[in-house]
Amino acid sequence: MLEARLEQANILKKVVDAIKDLVQDCNFDCNDSGVALQAMDNSHVALVSMMLKAEAFSPYRCDRNIALGVNLTSLTKVLRAAQNEDVLTMKAEDAPDSLNLVFESSDNDRISEYDLKLMDIDQEHLGIPETEYAATIAMPAAEFKRICTDLAAMSESVTIDASKDGIKFSCNGDIGNGAVTLRSHSNVEKPENNVDIELTEPVALTFSLKYLVNFCKASALSNQVKICLSNEVPLLVEYNLSGSSYLRFYLAPKIGDEE
């Protein structure tokens, strides 16, 4: 039996919006620590990992582990019926055929209730090792989004080069090339505009911009984005949700022919 009440339907709406282009069907794995989601895109290049901790809900109850196999497109349709400020409650049986979603409007006493049919998705988890990243960059989500969209106009891939001079996003396309360099920067008045770079060793990796642009759809979730790089390891792009909940994207780098 699962019952999870989310104060703001907003969060779930944005999460689903952010990942529905990468992933079509996925399991929401619910256990008593919270709701987790892990899915790869079709091409196995990117991986989405979301964790909504139990603290994000009030109340949260999950007696047994439940996997909710959801088609994200369908879920989007249902969530569209919810106002941003609505209180959202998810309910499911232990071996559920459907997920019950209740939207309660805080302004009036409108209560809408939807049942979403579930699927049996035979999806398996990848073990993601804990990694000490060589470079960790925290920056405004909007800035990251801008860089990605700007460079995507030039080329298919971007090289992210983190060195002590700063972090350089450069691309080389048919029409020319371009680069954006960021340095550590702190804004006392607007801490959300800080650029914070932690570097243990220089890193340079190439990634597909198409995916990065896709990740940036999550910008609405958080002011800041954390980018973690290490050689020979997928890029981690993390958006913080409320508390210690997160939405993480992993992107496999482009690699040269020598393995």
Add this chain to the structure above:
Amino acid sequence: MGVNGLWTVIQPCARPTNLATLNRKRLAVDASIWIYQFLKAVRDKEGHALRNSHVVGFFRRICKLLWFGIRPVFVFDGGAPALKRQTILGRKRRREGRREDAVRTAGKLLAVQMQRIAEEKAEKRRRDAERGLNKERANPAEEEEEAIPSADKLVYEAEVGMSQQERQRTRKFHKQDQYHLPDLEGDISSMARADDPRVMSVEELEEYARQFNSGEDINLYDFSKIDFDGEFFKSLPSADRYNILNAARLRSRLRMGLSKEQLDDMFPDRMAFSKFQIERVRERNNLTQRLMKEAGMSGLDLTITGGGRIAGEKDREYILVKNEGAEGGWALGVVSRDKDRGEAHKPIDVDALEFQYQNKDEETEGEDDDDFEDVPIEGLNRLPKPSSRGAEAVGDEESLFVDGDVSFDDFTEKGPEPRAHSEEEEEVEDIQRAIALSLKNQHEIDGERQVDDEVFDEVDRLTPEWTQKAVPESNPLTSTSGRMVAHIVNNRSNAAVPKRRESDASSSESELDFQAALLAARKRKAAEPKPAAPKNLKNPFDGPLPFPKLEGFSLFPNKSQQAAAANKIDPDAQPTQSAAETGLGHDDATLDDLAGGFEREPDKDAPSSLPPWMTDHTDIRETMKKQKEFEAEINAEDRETALEEEMEFQRQRKVDTIEIESSSDDDSEVEILDTVPLSRAGTYTDERNTTNLEPPSEGEALSEVPTRKEDSTIVEPSPSPSPEPEFEDIQIPGQESEQDEVTVTELPDSSPEPEMEDVNMGPPTPQSADDSLQVSLEHATVSRPAENPANTQQELNDKAYDDLFGDSDVDEYSDPEDEELFANLAKEAEEHARFASSLNNKSEKENREAYEKELRALRTQQKKDRRDADEVTQVMITECQNLLRLFGIPYIMAPMEAEAQCAELVHLGLVDGIVTDDSDIFLFGGTRVYKNMFNGNKLVECYLASDLEKELSLSREQLISIALLLGSDYTDGLSGVGPVTALEILSEFPPSEGGLAAFRDWWAEVQQQRRSKEEDASNPFRRKFRKSNATKLFLPVGFPNPAVHEAYLHPQVDDTPEAFQWGVPDLEGLRRFLMSTIGWSKERTDEVLVPVIRDMNRRDVEGTQSNITRYFEGGVGVGAKEAFAPRQRAAKTSKRMTQAVNKLRANAGINSLASGDTSGEIAGSEPTTTGPRTEGKRKRDGQATGGDDGVDEFADGNGPEEEDGDGNVQGRAVRSGRRGKKARISAHH
């Protein structure tokens, strides 16, 4: 191939996998099954194999693999193991039977058609009689017909110009086929006057033939034995010396006829081979120098041999003579029997000479002379256009088409005419190509010709149907000289032209999808007359000029000598020979002569409307015979097709109607070509009046229409003299199963048209439909009134049929197993037709329906027989390997079975997966098998051996058992046992109880009546099986054969652990290769190849997108790491199947429980079927379960959750397959 029906069993285990995830994966490709597939599935509608389909198929598939960044390793079959050889032998025997079947089926087809025709005739007679009685009919067209008094006085349109006597004669003559000519009343020589320049006397002919023969034999000599410095050699005439030297030089260029393998044998040491090569080069150089010296010394351009004769006709020769005078240069000389000609008092007046001939009364060949003048020595000059006709090329072309068009408008026998028309166009095109090849360093192709090209290209697009029919012989142009290329192209134009066709046809298709290509090609496909089209174009240079021939001989001695021999033997053909270059009209005329000298109006315009290089002929007689066969084949084929699709009332009509329709369609084709509506209108006017009515708007282009028309009107009654016969001589050998066809040759009234028109027209426009309607109305005298409305409908029918056909063919290609589906669909259609007709309740209709059905069944049978009778040849394999080499893709020859080798490669870790459609692979222990790689756009089916085990509880052992039941390459299986029954048997007799041996024992008891029914009464399966199979199923001796197990478990493989390396595609080499094997132009090749290579290069620069699974270890399930793809569990199998599978699983569960519990006690006595491999699998399962915890840990982030996570995963494991859980339980024990 593979285990029969195994795919259907394991279908539920398929994981749709995105092709993009296979990026940078090394995949072993079972190449043998590819070739087999192309051979079996890529067929024209007659069931003939398409030559080179394997090259095209390989090319496209390789491109697709490379595009997705896959790194393939191709594995070819080596030998066949003994067990397989047995099975293959059995198959072969069946195949032999099939071949006979094919012949028999053809015979049956003939019989059925004869019967049908006979009935039709009877019906017709009956109706004629009826009509005679019943004069008042509503149909106006019929009234018109009724106005015709009697057959005697009736004048057919085609007979307008004939005397009553002639008419009688032609009518009495009933053609057996298109080329059946009426008997001559005297022989040809008696018809000609003594001084008729068209006819050569026998002596002259012999002399003429000798002239060409003289130079040929030198090719038979062993040049290495000739002492070029010797006195004897020097004493030879310079022309002979030149010939010999030239031939020797050419010969030295070749590998002396040795294959690569032979050379390899001769020179095991590379150094020795090198030396050998250098030796050859030196020798060649020596010869070349001699040659040059020879040429320089003689002062005669010896390239023109045979006494320097460049053109000639009876009593006269034109030769080039070096002018030794001060001015130098070359002069045209004439060798003439009129000794004094050329002297001052009797100057050579070329023009006057012509007129002299043209003015003769019986002159029919003025055009010959025209053409002689312009004899294109190198095949380059075009005929100068007569000033009266204006100079625009378009006009020229137009009139050309109008010519053809008009000739179609006659309603006598014109079956071959339309074809002839397009053939000439092809011919033209072909020659142009040759010219372009040979002369690119000499002449620009003038704009006019380009215009022509465009026009012809348009023709191509409209009539690409025969592309697939005559796929060219592989015919690499080995020569380097342009002229040589041209000559080869011409000599073997039947190879060359189809190539061109193919490229044209396919160029309009999408690049990567072979199926799409096929579909498109099929759609446009129609009657196959065209493949034959090319004709031989012996040499565009000038009739039988010895020079090019010489070169040709050195390369293709046999063929050319045959041709020469034909020249000698066939004096009758000589007129054609002597008439070097002619136009369309000339073809007719020449053949007219042969046929008995029909008179023609002298016509100056007509011949000149055609470029001289358009035609050429040699041994017509020789080819006539073959042509006949081929013609008949076509006829039969088309007739069959037509029959199949025609509605009942359509079928009642006479052939005339079909012809009318075809002619009208041809009109519309011409209309498309010309895009001058007026000319069409004019054509119709002509048609209507059958007189020389000439619409003023036509202009010069049409000016010759009336005359031409008249010509053809007269000509027509003779069985279609057309340039067609020429194309045959090479074509025939290329057609393998020709013989089957020949039996059908006698069909009297077949017309190839009904099919063809669809294609020519492209989408049937209402316009053309109207046209055909109109025409048939106009000629109601000939056609039967009731059929008029049928025309358009038939077109639609045919069209629809074509589409249907195209579809089915393509699908056949995509997956042979789909055949069933289409067979079913076809059956359904048949059934519907029958149902519909029974609704109408017309008995005669049903009668026909029965014929239809029989015909169709026979045809299908024929097609299938033919397909099964073909085999993969070594040449195909070599070609594919060449292609791979050019692509830089590694390939290996397996010692035995390619599938076994693929499985071994996976085990060695040399590749990551296997691409095959052969289900044997699982039996050899293969895993991660990608099937249907080339069917879908993005998804391919991935099968993991572990899935089979997990989902269906089918271990490798059990799969082999299934093979024993269902049959595979190694065993014939049990008849009457299908996949479901096989699974039931397996579940009923699990390995723990002895497996198939237990089944055998039980069945033996049952059959020997030792086991009472009561004993099995409680078991539904056994009860049912006893009931249904008691009298049918007899187990072969020694079942289950342990050798089969052995063969699958321990195949002979190459286990070299050496890793593969991938190279870079050789673009230039690929272009050349594709040009020489399948005739693709550079553009055609680049279309697909360049983007692929560019993408590869880009990947080199930017790096390849790696997969995330590379970095993150899969926790759950064996396949998670790389073949990560959610499985679809939608597909519902039959209830019996599900039950069987459940039972299997239950058995497996018990098994594992048992083995877990009692492992200490009976581990040794565990049944043999639980091999080490199964154990390994289980172990991996265990690992996987361990991994679960890790994942959940990751997801949760806290330790205490572990227990629950474990439970969770277990729950899911239960859902996906009980095995995991059972294994776990046993582990807990």
